[in-house]
Amino acid sequence: MSRASACPLAERLGIALPIIQAPMAGVQGSALALAVMQAGGLGSLPAAALTPELLRAELARLRQAGRPYNVNFFCHTPPLPDPAREAAWRASLAPYYAEYDIDATGIAAGAGRSPFSAELADLLEDYRPPVVSFHFGLPSPALMDRLRGWGSRILSSATTVEEALWLERHGVDAVIAQGLEAGGHRGFFLTRDVGTQLGTFALLPQIVSAVRVPVIAAGGIVDAQTVAAAFALGASGVQAGTAYLLCPETSTSAVHRAALLAAAPSQLKSQAPAGPRSDTALTTLFTGGAARGIVNRAMRELGALNNAAPAFPLATAAIAPLRAAAEQAGRGDFSPLWCGQNARGCRAVPAAEITRSLAAGLPA
Amino acid sequence: MSRASACPLAERLGIALPIIQAPMAGVQGSALALAVMQAGGLGSLPAAALTPELLRAELARLRQAGRPYNVNFFCHTPPLPDPAREAAWRASLAPYYAEYDIDATGIAAGAGRSPFSAELADLLEDYRPPVVSFHFGLPSPALMDRLRGWGSRILSSATTVEEALWLERHGVDAVIAQGLEAGGHRGFFLTRDVGTQLGTFALLPQIVSAVRVPVIAAGGIVDAQTVAAAFALGASGVQAGTAYLLCPETSTSAVHRAALLAAAPSQLKSQAPAGPRSDTALTTLFTGGAARGIVNRAMRELGALNNAAPAFPLATAAIAPLRAAAEQAGRGDFSPLWCGQNARGCRAVPAAEITRSLAAGLPA
Numbered sequence: 001m002s003r004a005s006a007c008p009l010a011e012r013l014g015i016a017l018p019i020i021q022a023p024m025a026g027v028q029g030s031a032l033a034l035a036v037m038q039a040g041g042l043g044s045l046p047a048a049a050l051t052p053e054l055l056r057a058e059l060a061r062l063r064q065a066g067r068p069y070n071v072n073f074f075c076h077t078p079p080l081p082d083p084a085r086e087a088a089w090r091a092s093l094a095p096y097y098a099e100y101d102i103d104a105t106g107i108a109a110g111a112g113r114s115p116f117s118a119e120l121a122d123l124l125e126d127y128r129p130p131v132v133s134f135h136f137g138l139p140s141p142a143l144m145d146r147l148r149g150w151g152s153r154i155l156s157s158a159t160t161v162e163e164a165l166w167l168e169r170h171g172v173d174a175v176i177a178q179g180l181e182a183g184g185h186r187g188f189f190l191t192r193d194v195g196t197q198l199g200t201f202a203l204l205p206q207i208v209s210a211v212r213v214p215v216i217a218a219g220g221i222v223d224a225q226t227v228a229a230a231f232a233l234g235a236s237g238v239q240a241g242t243a244y245l246l247c248p249e250t251s252t253s254a255v256h257r258a259a260l261l262a263a264a265p266s267q268l269k270s271q272a273p274a275g276p277r278s279d280t281a282l283t284t285l286f287t288g289g290a291a292r293g294i295v296n297r298a299m300r301e302l303g304a305l306n307n308a309a310p311a312f313p314l315a316t317a318a319i320a321p322l323r324a325a326a327e328q329a330g331r332g333d334f335s336p337l338w339c340g341q342n343a344r345g346c347r348a349v350p351a352a353e354i355t356r357s358l359a360a361g362l363p364a
Numbered sequence: 365m366s367r368a369s370a371c372p373l374a375e376r377l378g379i380a381l382p383i384i385q386a387p388m389a390g391v392q393g394s395a396l397a398l399a400v401m402q403a404g405g406l407g408s409l410p411a412a413a414l415t416p417e418l419l420r421a422e423l424a425r426l427r428q429a430g431r432p433y434n435v436n437f438f439c440h441t442p443p444l445p446d447p448a449r450e451a452a453w454r455a456s457l458a459p460y461y462a463e464y465d466i467d468a469t470g471i472a473a474g475a476g477r478s479p480f481s482a483e484l485a486d487l488l489e490d491y492r493p494p495v496v497s498f499h500f501g502l503p504s505p506a507l508m509d510r511l512r513g514w515g516s517r518i519l520s521s522a523t524t525v526e527e528a529l530w531l532e533r534h535g536v537d538a539v540i541a542q543g544l545e546a547g548g549h550r551g552f553f554l555t556r557d558v559g560t561q562l563g564t565f566a567l568l569p570q571i572v573s574a575v576r577v578p579v580i581a582a583g584g585i586v587d588a589q590t591v592a593a594a595f596a597l598g599a600s601g602v603q604a605g606t607a608y609l610l611c612p613e614t615s616t617s618a619v620h621r622a623a624l625l626a627a628a629p630s631q632l633k634s635q636a637p638a639g640p641r642s643d644t645a646l647t648t649l650f651t652g653g654a655a656r657g658i659v660n661r662a663m664r665e666l667g668a669l670n671n672a673a674p675a676f677p678l679a680t681a682a683i684a685p686l687r688a689a690a691e692q693a694g695r696g697d698f699s700p701l702w703c704g705q706n707a708r709g710c711r712a713v714p715a716a717e718i719t720r721s722l723a724a725g726l727p728a
Contacts, residue, residue, distance in 0.1 A: 160643075180544075181566040195668055196643035196659065199563025201584035201593065202545040202705035209708065220565035229565065229596040233589060279524075279560035295560065304559055341566035344573065 009214040009236040012173055013131055013153055014068040016040035017359050019227075020155075020176075020216060021351070022241030023072035023133065024184060024338070025049045025113075027256065030061040032249040035351035037067045040359070042131060044070040048113045052123055059127040068130035070155070073116035075137040075189070076289075079311035081109065086310055090318050092302070096334070100325040107321055113313045115139075121146050131155060137189035138170050157187030157218065159197055164207040164215075166190060176239055177207045179219025183242045183340035185291040185312075186282065194282050194290050194305065201233070208234030222345025227361030243345035243354050245338075255332030257348075259294045264343040278343075281305075286323075286336035288315035297333035298322075373578040373600040376537055377495055377517055378432040380404035381723050383591075384519075384540075384580060385715070386605030387436035387497065388548060388702070389413045389477075391620070394425040396613040399715035401431045404723070406495060408434040412477045416487055423491040432494035434519070437480035439501040439553070440653075443675035445473065450674055454682050456666070460698070464689040471685055477677045479503075485510050495519060501553035502534050521551030521582065523561055528571040528579075530554060540603055541571045543583025547606045547704035549655040550646065558646050558654050558669065565597070572598030586709025591725030607709035607718050609702075619696030621712075623658045628707040642707075645669075650687075650700035652679035661697035662686075 010018040021036040025046035033043025045062060047055050062069040090097075090104055097104045114120075116139045124132070125146070132147050133155040147154060148171070157176040158164035164175045178187050179200025186197065198206075200219040208215045214236035220226055221240040230238050245252050245260055252260070263278035282290045283304035289312030295304065298319070309315040322334035347354065374382040385400040389410035397407025409426060411419050426433040454461075454468055461468045478484075480503045488496070489510070496511050497519040511518060512535070521540040522528035528539045542551050543564025550561065562570075564583040572579045578600035584590055585604040594602050609616050609624055616624070627642035646654045647668035653676035659668065662683070673679040686698035711718065 179563055179565060181563040193643075193645075195645040198705045199543055199545040199584065200565035201543060201563060201590065205589055206706060206708060220563065225569055225597060226565065229593040232593040232596050279557075281557075281559040341562045342570060344570060 007236070009174055009216065012214065013042055015042045017355070017362065018216075018237030019355055019358050019362075020044065020070065020237060020239040021244055021355075022184075022218065022239045023047075023070065024241050024245070026336075027245060027252045027338070028250045030058045032244060032247060032351055033062060033069055034065055035247070035249045036244075036355055037062075037065055037069055039352040039355035041355045042068060042070050044072055044133065046072050047120075048072070048074040048135075052119075055123060056126075059124075059129065062129075063127055070131040070133050071124070071129045072133045072135065073120065073139075074113055075115050075134045075139055075156075076113075076312055078115060079314060081314065082310065085308070086314070086318070089308055089310055089315070092308060093318055093322065096322050100322060102321045102325060107317060109314075109317055116143065118143065124152075125150060128152065133176070135185060135187045138167065138172070141170070144171055155216070158207060159186055159188040159203070160191060161206050161210045163188065163190050164211050168211045168213055172213060174214040174216055174236070175207060175211055176216045176218050177204045177235075179203045179217070180282075180292075181341040182219035183280070183292050184338045185287070185289050188290075192290075200230075204230065204233045204235060220340060220342050221358070222340070222342050223357055224359075224361030226342070226345075227358050228363075231361075231363050238358065240345070240354075240358055242340035242343055243358070244351055246346045246348040247351040247354060248348070249351050253327065253332075253335065255327055255330065255335055256337050259296070259332050259337045260339060260343055260346050263294055263339060264346040280339050280341055284309045284315065286315065286319055288312035291336065291338060292340060294337035294339045296335065296337055297331075371600070373538060373580070376578065377406055379406050381719070381726065382580075382601030383719060383722050383726075384408065384434065384601060384603040385608055385719075386548075386582065386603045387411075387434065388605050388609070390700075391609065391616045391702070392614045394422045396608060396611060396715055397426060397433055398429055399611070399613045400608075400719055401426075401429055401433055403716040403719035405719045406432060406434050408436055408497065410436050411484075412436070412438040412499075416483075419487060420490075423488075423493065426493075427491055434495035434497050435488070435493045436497045436499065437484065437503075438477055439479050439498045439503055439520075440477075440676055442479060443678060445678065446674065449672070450678070450682070453672055453674055453679070456672060457682055457686065460686050464686060466685045466689060471681060473678075473681055480507065482507065488516075489514060492516065497540070499549060499551045502531065502536070505534070508535055519580070522571060523550055523552040523567070524555060525570050525574045527552065527554050528575050532575045532577055536577060538578040538580055538600070539571060539575055540580045540582050541568045541599075543567045543581070544646075544656075545705040546583035547644070547656045548702045549651070549653050552654075556654075564594075568594065568597045568599060584704060584706050585722070586704070586706050587721055588723075588725030590706070590709075591722050592727075595725075595727050602722065604709070604718075604722055606704040606707055607722070608715055610710045610712040611715040611718060612712070613715050617691065617696075617699065619691055619694065619699055620701050623660070623696050623701045624703060624707055624710050627658055627703060628710040644703050644705055648673045648679065650679065650683055652676035655700065655702060656704060658701035658703045660699065660701055
């Protein structure tokens with residue numbers, strides 16, 4: 001009996017290993033997904049920031065591999081533009097614009113990211129991806145029906161037991177339990193309260209107890225040991241993002257790579273650390289949505305959870321020129337350095353090797 | 365070979381099972397500790413709020429059992445009183461005082477809790493407790509030497525890798541890795557930043573990698589499954605608090621018990637929950653220190669992490685009469701309802717039964 005047939009989740013998704021590479025917009029495309037698929041896991045394409053043309057090109061590459069893959073979309077409700085809030089926010093960034101000689105009047109409002117839509121479903125229909133995952137909830141029942149109609153399996157993230165029950169009622173094939181250790185955006189959609197978000201160790205077993213569909217653990221999954229612990233807590237699969245960030249198949253920026261390397265000391269045993277290690281925190285500064293990244297200058301000086309930042313995804317625009325200018329100077333002071341709370345698994349090795357490391361923790 | 369001799373932590377502490385009952389000031393005394401000791405775990409006495417006379421009486425009871433026990437003290441630096449801050453804080457509570465007809469001028473400044481001291485060491489010397497644990501760091505090297513001199517084993521909590529390394533350098537026999545799922549006070553002492561605190565799933569394996577002494581997992585430990593997961597992440601032992609809160613050997617208040625029962629639904633599987641479940645959050649309202657409790661009216665209306673609250677432990681005084689008046693009316697609106705992020709293990713059964721449930725998850 002193969003491992004796939006012994007594992008309901010792997011069977012349901014048609015993959016050899018119940019290991020999902022987390023979709024990470026801005027740092028990866030089909031290259032990382034293909035490498036993970038080749039190693040037996042589920043590769044994921046973050047589609048939210050792609051133009052239709054780029055999305056088609058990426059889907060064509062993934063389809064060609066002849067293995068299951070996952071395409072990820074956002075389901076946020078786009079906020080109404082708020083010129084007063086935007087102006088106040090830019091005023092608070094004025095000292096930084098001045099420092100970098102940036103003409104703030106020239107900054108576009110920023111299109112931001114589009115949620116999943118009928119147009120995107122039309123596009124997807126040509127490819128009928130084996131798995132579609134969502135962040136920030138799910139699309140309308142009509143769109144869900146279309147995806148299910150052509151056979152896509154559907155996943156989404158829950159950050160509370162209530163969200164997991166909601167996702168199950170709305171027809172997901174599996175729930176991703178996103179503990180607050182996870183890097184990148186909180187997937188919450190029934191709450192926005194970061195103060196009541198749960199760690200993986202408390203969230204995962206409570207969701208497993210609450211729902212009947214398989215549960216995928218996310219948040220802190222970095223190596224064989226953490227995979228084994230997730231299965232001990234009742235997970236049917238795991239999703240790992242941070243662990244893949246240094247792989248050669250990613251497009252992780254130089255400043256992001258440098259920050260990750262600083263956050264992932266190889267061995268501390270019996271050594272006093274050379275300096276303070278890199279902490280991560282949830283921040284709204286870079287998109288308006290709460291997302292976990294390595295603490296940098298912007299987060300320290302502006303406050304990581306600054307309520308004045310425009311709503312997701314509008315905050316992206318105002319900070320973009322600062323990010324670009326600082327990165328030009330080799331600094332990640334204004335960059336979203338997305339990272340989970342445990343960067344220990346980050347290694348600059350091929351994604352297949354990371355996938356094999358994770359697989360070593362799967363139950364026999 | 366007995367389990368104790370196969371387990372370095374249990375051997376080091378002289379107990380049969382590497383299970384520590386978390387010291388919980390205000391809800392338990394020697395009765396709970398004795399019940400856990402009888403079941404083979406390490407019972408703990410929270411000593412920070414006891415008068416010397418009460419402490420002596422409790423120590424006498426514990427000593428009589430003839431088994432190892434743990435006495436817990438605080439190591440905070442007492443803040444200087446700040447009359448202006450205190451007055452401003454009481455002004456913000458004025459509407460509640462009015463609601464309950466409380467004469468705010470009559471509220472004493474509040475002695476608060478005393479940190480461990482030479483006087484307390486003098487008292488302890490008569491009992492030479494097998495284990496002494498600390499919260500908020502460690503006492504001075506001179507006091508540590510006294511405890512070690514008569515053979516006490518010493519434990520303390522770390523909420524970051526840096527704190528774990530500091531504790532190891534200062535001579536603890538084991539480090540308690542306190543993930544942010546844990547109920548009650550964060551034990552942090554090198555940081556006060558709640559935004560960078562780590563979940564058990566990320567904190568525990570990183571501390572295990574960083575230090576040589578045994579590591580005790582705390583935060584989310586509620587049943588056999590979570591104990592097994594903690595050992596999968598490298599723990600040598602576990603500490604559980606919330607799971608014991610409904611035991612008959614505690615003095616948990618009626619409003620606290622009611623809130624815990626609401627937070628611990630027996631089975632959600634395939635049922636939509638009747639209403640929103642009880643969330644927990646870190647709050648400074650009740651003592652001035654960041655501590656996790658079930659969200660109640662005070663936390664909702666005043667903001668759980670209100671920076672205006674006087675420094676630990678001074679905030680205890682202003683809210684005390686509100687707590688008393690609301691509890692008289694059967695409400696926990698102003699009470700610290702300490703609870704971890706997973707109340708699933710809370711059952712109104714003898715502490716021995718909770719201890720046996722936890723022990724079922726220990727490695728064979």
